[in-house]
Amino acid sequence: MPNQNGSVYGLTILSPIINDERATPSHDLQIRNYLATVPTGEGSPFALAPGTHLARLVVMDDVIYVGSPSIEEHLxxxxxxxxxNCDGDLDSYLLGLATAVPQHLDAIWSHCVxxxxxxNPQAFAAYMKACQIETTFYFAAVNDKSVPETLRALQTQRAVSDFIARHQGMNAALLQAEFAQFATRLKSEPLPASGSMGPLRGLKTGGRNE
Amino acid sequence: MSNINGKVYAMNAITPMKPWKTWVVRAIFFTLGHVKSLQQDLINLSFIEFARWVVVPRQRFPYLGNGQVKEDLKYDYLLFFSNFNGTWNQYIDAFSAVLSNGLNLVWRWSEKFPGSVPVTLFKEYIARVQFDTDYYFTAYPHATANDLKSAHIVQASLDSLVQRAPNCTPEEFRSAYLNFVIQVQAHLGDTGEAPVIF
Incomplete structure (x- = not known):
């Protein structure tokens, strides 16, 4: 099934925006205005609802004319x-969104036909599916891990890096004891928030990257 | 509007195709989807987190009634969405250099596609058919695709060592720990703020 790659689902939805000449500002602009105010970090609706790896919302104004001799046409x-790009089962994902962040969904999609x-989460899911377009080809670099598993792995990677740096040359018995404590502590740490930048580590980044 | 969140760039592109050519593109993607070895170049471009192509037939744009006017189009459309690390220029350059045959195979069926080499005309075409992202979210703004792959390798190695550790003598543990460090040492790259783009 092209929408699915491993355990990751590639959801593509095109919702027609209400075309009302009397609306001021127009519905598409109201969507854009609202999206400009929605947090993109850990306060994002997609961070608060479960299961989103990456997601985007785009107002598609029209199709694009690529020049003569092709035909110019408009939507x-x-x-x-x-x-x-979300975890697993589509119904669970859509119901999860409707349950966790209904106010954001209403503010965005209420401008759509x-x-x-x-x-009503069931009605919401049915509407989204009516607007779904099947993905023709879907690529995922990591296709067998959920969002919580990936957040946990990134946390582990950082912790392991610090542990190794701090325990070089330690005698075997002490190393084993410290490792056991480290593993227990790491396991009990809360999961980092989705969409967060992680702890600041005081390392310098930057440079030309054009 | 922002096409960028942390270390990821969201690209959207739409190109028109004559309807009969859509079937060729579908056949190509079907083959690509079922013969994994053909995806190797895409996998090797390890800065892509997720990417998709979506064929929208001219009569399949969602129509919901309620006063919506049904679309009346001559072309089918090919949508392309990519989530990649790095800059637009780096991405298009790498696509052109590494995947030129694959890209030509997919996009040559779109109207006025100039080919992916030379890169200057290819960039001009992509810039023309690209449209901007209004809202972009990633659960891991501080990490690249390679960071994600590495993190899972570290997690798997650690889980294995944690399971083994309680049954080891200190000397056995030291040896297992050194093996663990060797396994993960290439996967401990730091994550954090994206480089500043001038």
């Missing part, structure tokens, strides 16, 4: 594109 509607609201 009747603008579309809100929702592209999400036929949107039923997120108060």
């Amino acid at each position: 009747h509607s603008k579309y809100l594109v929702f592209e999400s 036929g949107y039923p609201g997120a108060a």
